[in-house]
Amino acid sequence: MVRDRSVTSFSNSTLVGRTDDMDTLNRLAHAARWGHTASAVVTGPTGMGKSTLLRAFLDGGACRHATVLHGLCEEGSSGDPLSGVRGLLGPTVQGASLEGGALLALTPGALAGEPPHARAVQRAFHGLYRLAANELSRRPLVLALDDVHHCDELSLRWLDFLLRRADGLPLLIVLTQQTEAAAHARGAPAHRALADLTAGRRTTTLRLRPLAEKDVAEAVRQFLPAPATPAFAIRAWSVTGGNPRLLGRLLRALRAEGAGSGVGDADRIAETGGRVLAAWARELLDRRPSWVGEVARAVAVLGERGADHVGSLAAVPADVVEDALTVLREAGLLTSGGGHLADGAVRAAVLAPLDGRALSGLRTRAALILSDAGRPAEEVADHLLPLPSISEPWMPGVLLEAAVLAEARGAPETAARYLYRLLEVDPDSVEVRVRLAGALAETDPAEAIGLLRGALEPSVDIRTRARIAAQFGTTCLAARENSAALGMLEGVLDALDAELGPDPLPADRELRTLVESVLMIVGSHSRSTIAATRKRAAAVTVPAGDTPAQCQKLAATAVLTALDGQAPEPAVEYALRAARSHQLPLKSLSLINSAFVLDLADRTEDAMAALDRLLRHGRENSALRTYTLALSIRALHLHGLGALPEALADAGTAVQICGAERWGEMMVLPRLALAGVLVDRGEPARAEELLTGTAPAWRDQYVWTYHRYLMAHGRSRHALGDAEGALALFRECGRSLEEAEVRHAAYLPWWAEAACVLAELGRAEEAQEPAAHGTRLARRWGTPRVLGLAALARGVATPGERGVELLGEAVRELSASPARVEHARAELVLGQALLASGELRAAREHLRAAADLAQRCGALALSQKARGALLAAGGRMRKMTASPLDLLTSMERKVAGLAAGGAKNRSIAQSLYVTVRTVETHLTSVYRKLDISDRAQLAPVLRSPGVYAERVPQEASRRRGQR
Structure with a gap:
């Protein structure tokens, strides 16, 4: 031939x-x-x-x-x-x-x-x-x-x-x-x-060795008319492995398709290269002895993890397997140094000669071989998934074990694939339906609800139904179907009480506590049910928190107790007991509820510890929805502390995740958190875009999103110059909270915002009403943050010296609180009041403090406003910093230091327990603050901060010239 x-x-x-x-x-x-x-x-x-x-x-x-x-x-x-x-x-x-x-x-x-x-x-x-x-x-x-x-x-x-x-x-x-x-x-x-x-x-x-990257680039240059971009040459080398014949076929195919060698054409290499490799595989196997094809098919079926069992599946001796692998590897069909095929198209070409029955038989034999060898159930189950039917008696057990293992390692989507095949075998299995719903709760809550409804039949034992109902409730919360859950939970709780009697066994008491805790959590989210839920919580016994269900109920009780707005100590005690307990079920909302209460009480370190614990769980278990929700809440918490760059990174990451997930539209909180940060960063127009893009269906009926939306929207309207529109939104927030009987000074202090807007409009007397309302609430809760905000509201509503005294009180209270942006705001308002009364020297002192503090927080809009007022008072802004390090937040310093040392973004993310997107956001902020363009410039700036002041104006001037 x-x-x-x-x-x-x-x-x-x-x-x-x-x-x-x-x-x-x-x-x-x-x-x-x-x-x-x-x-x-x-x-x-x-x-x-x-x-x-x-x-x-x-x-x-x-x-x-x-x-x-x-x-x-x-x-x-x-x-x-x-x-x-x-x-x-x-x-x-x-x-x-x-x-x-x-x-x-x-x-x-x-x-x-x-x-x-x-x-x-x-x-x-x-x-x-x-x-x-x-x-x-x-x-x-x-x-x-x-x-x-x-x-x-x-x-x-x-x-x-x-x-x-x-x-x-x-x-x-x-x-x-x-x-x-x-x-x-x-x-x-x-x-x-x-x-x-x-x-x-x-x-x-x-x-003869494969061509190096530079040789491939030269070959492309000689073959194609236009010079090859580096990306094109690198991808061509990667796909062909430097094999000249494969490279020639690839370039011919690309040229026949009309492709050149530019950046856009580089994206076509993988697809075209897959077809070239597949044709190459068919040609090679046609010319080789049959045992080479048998080994290739065994490799295609077993993949990399089953490389040790290729000989058994191909039914050839070990030395023949090695010879065949050498043939495949040197022909470029196996990954270099690996035992699996280089491309999906190659795998398809290798398996193409087999009909459906033969391929199913090969996969079944592969599963049996791996099972007999004691390989993990997931490896065995992966060979059962493509089969047309789960027909052997041993197969369902393998799939169930694989699903359990996948759930344990935090891979719910993988577990769902195994469970779907199990459901085909036994569509009426309650166990499979419930387990599958648990796997889908994070990724497809609507589908999970349908599965759970099918399992909540009256014929099912009440104890089993109670467990399913608790799962149904939390899943409905994710899918925004609270009303469906509340009726179900109340009915199951009544039936459970009738079944258990007045003196239930410990396991039954725990089950009842679980159902009741979910009923409290679900009821506390809806604007129409939170008041009744608070009354219900006031009548129940506060649990000790010694069991997982008790912890969940304790955290829910903490939230409902805090919303009464009385002294924070009882609610804080419940939240701390729940958050610190080793019995805490991490998949529940207990940590979120605990962090919410601790944040209201200015227990910032405890709140952050609870959120970090939840974020760690989300990362380690691929609980993406939980992770995104926790990121959003941490962004709100950081915003309240005045750590705006960190809040921006968390909120931005949460919004990005939502944009890529099916359930993203239902989760409104990430957009609300990001919008709030953007307003303080001086980007109200972007905030407005985010807010108008939130669907009312997922926003308006819930306590925790509707009122936050009104506050964020009101602040963005105010920043854009629409004071009357902002005032209307703040008043609607107060009216709706009163209707829901949520009267808490620290939770969305609309009254302080309304008082400040009214004072700006020259309606100080009208501002006294919201200021008095907030003062009553603040004195009941009693933390420095709310007392300072109340003094600020009264100060802007009170003319003359008394108003200045109240503003001074606001500065003192807020300086003792963790609310740094609110402290800067109070300094600004006090400085403006002193300026209006002619006390220029005192005004300059407070205005300069406001500008410094706002700059350090990253509240750029507030900082700019304070600088303008300071100049109007005859002051001059001293140089903000002599070192670029002073501009960076603590997390930005860590990220910048690691990046300057050569660490890649993924490595930085792993070492700091954050996502790669968070690292990217921090680096972008670092570059902007230091006025540099890439990580190569980080090390010189961080090593020699003294030259920063001289370098920045020159660099900025140069860039403006380029633009």
Whole structure:
């Protein structure tokens, strides 16, 4: 069979990356002219360009003064004695006068049939030698034999015979051989003959390696008209592994599709390369022994994790498996250093010859082999998923075990895939439905609700129904279907009380507590039910928090107690007990509820610890929805502390996650958190866009989103100059909270915002009403934050010296609180009041403090406003900082330090227990603050902060010039 040599290389006029190999052959040819007999073997995997190199050498100047004889050993010719010699010498000696031995050797079929007699072989060898010697006496001789892995044994023996007797004659023998073919020919007579031939000291072996990235770039440059972008060359090298033949096919295919070598065309390489690799795989397997295909199919089915069992599945010995893997690896079909196929298209091409029944049988056998070998259930189950049916008795047990393991390692979507197959086997199984609903709760709560409804049949035992109802309630909360959950929970709780009686067993008491805690959590979220839920909570016994269900109920009780707005101590005690308990069920809302109460009470470290614990759980268990919700709440908490860059990073990450998930539209809190930060960062227009994009269906009926939306929208309208619109939104927030009987000073202090807006509008007397309302609430709760806000509201509503005194009180109270932005705001309002009364020196002091504090918080809008007021007061802003480090938050310093040391974003994220997106957001903020463009500039700035003040104006000027 003659192969199509046109695909060996995409450019026969050049030998990209083969210069050293060509130089070696040229040196050998030059030495042979002067009587230094030598031989060379060019080896390499299929498509590595061996024949191209050989042809270029024979056509080059080094062979110009020699007789060149070139032959090809065709596939299947190894059984024809001396066929290789005939291909090498036959055409050259046609018409020549041959003696008997040479004539015998060059006559087709003369030595065929039975193994030739030794004397006939000897006579043929000597005749051929004399033929070669006659040629050598006239001029140098170069014998080139291509694809010697197909050569017959006698031809190789004669070449060895010739080399041994031609010492001192101008002879060079050049052979090409596939390395993977040598692997599966090991032990054959022809292979031993070739080993004897190349064992001599005069033989040079040239092992052709894949092309390097720079060689691929050069080859692309020569083949395609336009210069290749670095991305194009790198992707072409990655897909082809540097195999010249594959590279040629890829470039031809791309050119046929009209692609060039630009950035956009680089994106097409993977798809086109997959088709090229698949065709290459089919061609290779068609030309290889059947056992290579069997091993390839076993590898395709088992994948990387089952590499140790390829031999068992392919039913071939271990040494044959190694030979086949060598063939596949050197042909570029296996990953370098790995045991799995390089591309999905290659895998499909390898499995294509199998019909559906054969492929299912192969996968079933693979699962059994892995199961018998004690491999993890997930590895076994992965081979059951593609089967058309789960028909064997042992299969459901494997799928269930795999689902349990997937849930335990935090892979709910993987667990769901196993459970869906189980549900096909037994659609009525309550256990499978409930477990599947648990796996879907984070990713598809609506689907989970449907599954749970089907499991809540009246015929189901009440204790089982109670557990399912608790799960149904929390899932409905995620899907925004609270009303459906409340009726179900109340009915189950009544039925459970009737069943258990007045003195239930401890396990039954825990079950009842669980259902009641979920009823309290679900009821506290809806604007229409929170008041009734608070009354219900006031009548129940506060649990000790010794069990998981008690912890959940304790945290819910803490929230409902705090919303009464009385002294914070009882609610804080409940929240701390719940958050610190080792019995806390992390999948519940207990940590969120505890953090909410602790934040209201200014217990900032305790609140942050609870949220960090929940975030860690979300990361480790792939609970993406829980993680996103916790990020949003932490952003709100950080915003309240005046850590705006950190709040911006958390809220931005949460919004990005929502944008990529199916349930993202239902989660409004990330957008509300981000909008609030953007207003203080001086970007109210962006905040407005976020707020108008929140769907009312997911926003208006819930306590925790509707009122926060009104506050954030009111603040954005105020920042955009619509004071009346802002005032209307703040008053609607207060009216709705009163309707829901939520009267808490620290939770969304609309009254302080309304009082400040009214004072700006010149309606100070009207501002006294919301100020008085807030003061009553603040004195009941009693933390410095709310007392300071109340003093601020009264101060703007009170004219004259008394108003200035109240504003001074606000500054003192807020300076003792963690609310740094509110402290800066109070400093600004006090400074403005002093300026209006003519006390310029005191005004400048407070205005400068407001600008400094707001700048450090990242409240850019407030800082700018304070600077303007300071200039109006005749003051000058001192230089904010002499060091860039002073501009960075603590987290930004950590991220910047690691990045300056060379750490990649993923490594930084892992070491700081944050997401990669959070790291990216922090780095963007660092670059903006330091006025640099990339991480390469970080190290000099961080090492030499003293030069920052001189460098920044120059760098900023240069960039403005570029823009």
